[in-house]
Amino acid sequence: TTLDEYETVGRRDRHIRLNVSGMMFETWESTLHRYPNTLLGDHARRQRFYCPETDEYFFDRHRPSFEAIFRFYQRGQKRSQHGDIEKNNRLVRPKNVPVEIFYLEMKFFGLESAVIKECLEKDNYTEPDVTDVELPTGKLKRKIWLLFDFPESSPAAKFVGIISIVFIIISIAVFCAETLPEFAESAPEFPPNGTITSHLRLLYSQPLFQAETACIIWFCFELIIRFYACPNKCTFWKDPLNIFDFLAIAPYFVDVVMVVANYHPSKTSGAVTVVRLLRLFRIVRIFKLSRHVKGLRVLGKSMIDSIGPFFLLVFLIMIAMTLFGSCVYFAEMEHPETNWESIPDTFWYVIITMTTVGYGDHFPVTAAGKLVGGICVISGILTLALPSPAIVANFDKNNKMSKNIISEEILEKRLRSD
Amino acid sequence: TTLDEYETVGRRDRHIRLNVSGMMFETWESTLHRYPNTLLGDHARRQRFYCPETDEYFFDRHRPSFEAIFRFYQRGQKRSQHGDIEKNNRLVRPKNVPVEIFYLEMKFFGLESAVIKECLEKDNYTEPDVTDVELPTGKLKRKIWLLFDFPESSPAAKFVGIISIVFIIISIAVFCAETLPEFAESAPEFPPNGTITSHLRLLYSQPLFQAETACIIWFCFELIIRFYACPNKCTFWKDPLNIFDFLAIAPYFVDVVMVVANYHPSKTSGAVTVVRLLRLFRIVRIFKLSRHVKGLRVLGKSMIDSIGPFFLLVFLIMIAMTLFGSCVYFAEMEHPETNWESIPDTFWYVIITMTTVGYGDHFPVTAAGKLVGGICVISGILTLALPSPAIVANFDKNNKMSKNIISEEILEKRLRSD
Amino acid sequence: TTLDEYETVGRRDRHIRLNVSGMMFETWESTLHRYPNTLLGDHARRQRFYCPETDEYFFDRHRPSFEAIFRFYQRGQKRSQHGDIEKNNRLVRPKNVPVEIFYLEMKFFGLESAVIKECLEKDNYTEPDVTDVELPTGKLKRKIWLLFDFPESSPAAKFVGIISIVFIIISIAVFCAETLPEFAESAPEFPPNGTITSHLRLLYSQPLFQAETACIIWFCFELIIRFYACPNKCTFWKDPLNIFDFLAIAPYFVDVVMVVANYHPSKTSGAVTVVRLLRLFRIVRIFKLSRHVKGLRVLGKSMIDSIGPFFLLVFLIMIAMTLFGSCVYFAEMEHPETNWESIPDTFWYVIITMTTVGYGDHFPVTAAGKLVGGICVISGILTLALPSPAIVANFDKNNKMSKNIISEEILEKRLRSD
Amino acid sequence: TTLDEYETVGRRDRHIRLNVSGMMFETWESTLHRYPNTLLGDHARRQRFYCPETDEYFFDRHRPSFEAIFRFYQRGQKRSQHGDIEKNNRLVRPKNVPVEIFYLEMKFFGLESAVIKECLEKDNYTEPDVTDVELPTGKLKRKIWLLFDFPESSPAAKFVGIISIVFIIISIAVFCAETLPEFAESAPEFPPNGTITSHLRLLYSQPLFQAETACIIWFCFELIIRFYACPNKCTFWKDPLNIFDFLAIAPYFVDVVMVVANYHPSKTSGAVTVVRLLRLFRIVRIFKLSRHVKGLRVLGKSMIDSIGPFFLLVFLIMIAMTLFGSCVYFAEMEHPETNWESIPDTFWYVIITMTTVGYGDHFPVTAAGKLVGGICVISGILTLALPSPAIVANFDKNNKMSKNIISEEILEKRLRSD
């Protein structure tokens, strides 16, 4: 069997003694040679630390850190055939050693970059000299790019960012205000036989539409100039934030085109729904804020990471809806004051009850219905408590990682290198 | 007293020195001989690691792991008469050593399988070469069994699983749709003097009943073929999932039989309730999903593990119902607008208040009633916070265990061995 | 200054080397003599472990445990004048050593009972041979006491416990049922000129009162026999559970006396309230359950331990009530549809909003009121999240302690010793 | 590159061996000299611990503590150019060493005060002999100051504190009672042609105004005498509690002045709002309680510390309001029973739904609206779960810190030194 390999021969090759600040480590030379490109694995490099009088290598280094590094040599690259139990075979930082100390020790003993990086990532750290931010090559383009995409890079960039936020907020306020009765009632009636010019003049005479137009001009300007300056035209459209930028603009032009074309969907046709959805689409510009608010980006990333527990939650809620919904329906179906006409009718009741919202628009009135309702509430509380810890944990993790990235410093360095 | 045993004689037998990568461990030979079938306890096996020049046994192994393994020898099998304080006398993995490293060290030092298994279980791990999945012996039966019970075993099995999920969802949708007014109103009226054939024709002319029949055919087919192929006919019916499979089918046939027998329970008799319960029973087919969704199985197991805190919660809620219910009843009993006619009437109010649902169908109107209501809400919030952590912890634990089992790999191996 | 004491002279007295399974500890003899009654502090006792060839004391004991025990000697009893920073100067179990191992090591090295007890208590453990359960001296009394107070002591005691629970549940059910319209309407009308005997006959003819009487007879019997058998008549009445026993009986006799005295408080007088409170008092018998359900006792103890965060919570809620109540009152006072006539009127709204119950009987209708309401909800959610962790932690702690007490075993031992 | 610095030459200067209770530490003399003013760094001071026969320095001190102190020497003051990864380069207490033990070890080895303080702060501890409480210099002033600001300093001070609390509670009760219909209706009507004296007489004849006046007299007296006795007139007004003291008094005098001036703002003018806000301002006196209740101060500090997650929460709620509000508006806009006239109208619905309050004054009635509502609830629950842990953690931390400050003892000492 495969277990024979565990009990290797006791005696192998040259015995080596490492004295790390007084703590003794002994091993075979072959163990150290498993990583020949490191300080310990390379005979020439480690020789500088050799003390002939005591026949040991003396290192005035951190002892608890070395305990972990030493284990890394002992375990080696050898992987058994049971892939999954060995998948964690990597350098693990001892819990009582701070990251920055362990980082310096790994550097001192010359471990490979990949090993260091993997170890840091496990602690949600990024190595300081990582260089994964792509910048445009042209000098003008780079300046524009930094101005619009890196608010921390200069006071001017900060100012541009603030302008951008102001326009986003204005455009959302306009979007909300349009539905207020004061404005909705004073909306222009386009005479069916009016000319395009008269229509446009009427449209642009409205103060809310003027404000909207100003915002759209800025959004267009921003999107075009950023597309011009972006380091890579292809990856530009892969960033969902840029897609949102585009989608935030589109409905405006559809609106204008519809006025120009003097198109009025009849109220009964499905086109009304499409037009309304298109208007609703303008709300995506709220996601443009996430370019400026780090907390939103962290939250978005956490959402994506928590997709597993989130789907389980949705799935559990759907099962509970069917289960409790049909139970409460059958319990109440004969009662004259029952609120529910069918099982799908009870779904709303179940979700509002499980989440403990309880609007009071529907509630059971029979004893059996109340029993089902009580069980439903308690199940809901317990069900909703399950995924929360995982999502909170993901948020914390992403929050920490976002703090350990040091993009500004990289930026500074790279700008200085121009 | 029994405490005399603690202070044993200092000097015993041969002194043994173990050098584990430079860390010295010293003990008596008798300590190591407590487990004579292990590497350290067996004189011949450990002799290979003996260094005569230093009179010590040298092991190039993981030091923190050995600290725990060494303690295992020191403590030995001896159990004092105070059973409960010794119940944890087993090998404990140090917190700072990863499971897979400790596993390899336990293997190296040749500890017994039972000890290793117990230690791994404590960490929610299962040893990789565990073989507790029972498979049928015949080749055809095995193929069928894998096809229906192990969706990961082959693409065909995955396809069968998806078909199964689709049928479950359709049958639940039919169940819900039946209660919609559109369908409920068009339900057939069986003429009292109609023949069986005409009744059945009428029944099977309904589209919903046709869909239901299709699902039932698939469920029957699945259950029969799985029963045919199952490795053990007795344990088959011990699995609650198979019971659910059966219960999901039964109501259909009762329905058909009732139509054939032209039996219509009079509205006033209790038989209506039985028939309605039978129809409600069809909802158990939602639990058939748990065969296909691991999250549901984990949740089910967690529920069973959390039965203790759950019962305490139910018990506390019942006490609170009686306590706050009677207080609020007496506080409000003289008020003309009181909502409650008796103490049992207030139970629904108390549970809806403690869980912070608050439909608003009942609420206190007097000052005394509001005081009781306020205390009731706060008690409820604190009471419901008590069991949640335990249930969440159980879910996490079961979730981890479900990931550390490696059934697919075992399956593969066992299939290859055919 | 007082800091001079820290830098003591380096060289003191005889150097002592302790070899604990290969790990070397060195100290001065005076350090060990700080606790002269222990194994290490007593020259004669420790001499048995002396190895003259290496001039060291060899102990084949647990190394991580000894690290903590050794520190205990080094720190000694000396207390600096800064009382508060030294208050934790006691033996602390290292986190990575299980309690039962550390217990045996403390026993081996002969530490004082007080030190061991203090150390175990910190871990919510009780030493196995604790003897704080008081039992009556007479043989008959002891048998009765065990029968009624220790359900685990014998099957008969378990049976008595179940009878007791049944009677408690019956009496609570009767209490609730009395208020049902069916029974409340058939309550007897005592004719003003009736004789005592006719009144009593009428009273005892009611089925609910008969059931209540049966329960009261059992409760009286139980209380009297337990009082007769109790080991200490004084401490008997100090136990709140016994007070509850008495209070659960009292209202019955007041009722009977009132019927006998033919006393009917006029509806307008305050005596009605007193009578009603007396009737409500019967609900305290629900607390009699806590003698039989350990979970309730643990909860009660946790409540008492959590009195601090609980009072802070109540205090915060009261401040929030005044603060948000007056804000919402002033915001809504001019609105014709306002729900609140005064600030105290808004208190109920605030508490129902902060706890997210939201019955919907009151809600703000002005923009300012809605703003206050929104802030109120969020403050409430955050406020209520503060004390929950402390209360949950106390519950967990008490839960663990209740499991680590081994009363049954003690009982057995003490009974055997008769 | 900068990585060259890591691999320093092996051999440097004199090798030094430190024996800490049997655990050996070896290093170069230059490492110890990095902190020349400490026990180890100063040749003369450490010489007292030198053992010539073994050529080592022997310290009978705590070993796990020294592991951390030794690392402090090894790392030294050297800072690499990557500022941010070194920012934590300070003395870190090992998790398994209690604070008070580590404190004594740091003191013994003579580390600098700044280092000790920084290390203690990380554990939420304050060094015992910190002296940051400022006291007035004059003897009388000091006595007054202690009387009013340090309730624990003497029984008289405690009594003054209780009087203060009683007056605060009375004044808040008066504030609330004024709005009760009983009192509001009996409010005096000042005849437009009345004299100032008659107005004042009318005003002061009201019992509530008399009670209010008594409170104001005490508040004024307290504020004036505390201002007289305060150690620093400038910092006095920087303390928000003193500002609250002033703001709690001001509205009273405005009220009196308005009566004297016979000023009655017309109901339609904005002055009514100002007057009402001024009256509402009296509620700030509730914050005067925080001088007397430590829990409130801790909560206030935690709020300030949690400003980050709190703003993120508010921001997320606002985004959710816009997002779900517009979705639910568009979903329900065509329905005849819709509750919402515009998007801003739905904001209240969204916040009441996300917080699971659910008054039931607004709820969706269409299927699309219910879908949006359901998503809204679940988003709300998850969103509100995010900042709670951070706020609870801050509260816990501040709670611990408030317990580790030992102001009373300092006070005693400083008073004794007079």
Ligand SMILES: [K+]
């Ligand atoms: K609610």
Ligand SMILES: [K+]
């Ligand atoms: K509600």
